[in-house]
Amino acid sequence: MSEDVFEIPEYILAKWAEEKKFIKQVGERIGYGRIMQIGQELWREQLEEMGLAGGEFASGPCVASTVPCGCKDSCGWCCGAGWLTEHVKAVKDKMENE
Numbered sequence: 001m002s003e004d005v006f007e008i009p010e011y012i013l014a015k016w017a018e019e020k021k022f023i024k025q026v027g028e029r030i031g032y033g034r035i036m037q038i039g040q041e042l043w044r045e046q047l048e049e050m051g052l053a054g055g056e057f058a059s060g061p062c063v064a065s066t067v068p069c070g071c072k073d074s075c076g077w078c079c080g081a082g083w084l085t086e087h088v089k090a091v092k093d094k095m096e097n098e
């Protein structure tokens with residue numbers, strides 16, 4: 001590996017640490033899943049105002065309830081997440097084996 005690896009400046013690391021501390025405080029109060037739901041909702045509302053709804057990040061199901069997608073490259077099933085619900089994985093496998 002090159003010696004010229006980009007190092008993240010200290011002020012950015014400090015900002016990220018401060019943001020994490022803030023989110024931890026809110027998450028412990030209302031739940032981390034709720035933070036993600038609200039974030040998605042607010043992001044969508046912002047994009048709707050710009051006529052770009054659908055560009056927001058979507059939070060999904062609990063990781064423990066998913067299975068690996070099995071994709072290697074660009075994937076329209078998992079959109080790059082690498083995981084699917086068991087039901088969607090079964091549909092994917094069936095369609096790919098027909």
Ligand SMILES: [Zn+2]
Nearest residue numbers: 069071075078
């Ligand atoms: Zn995939």
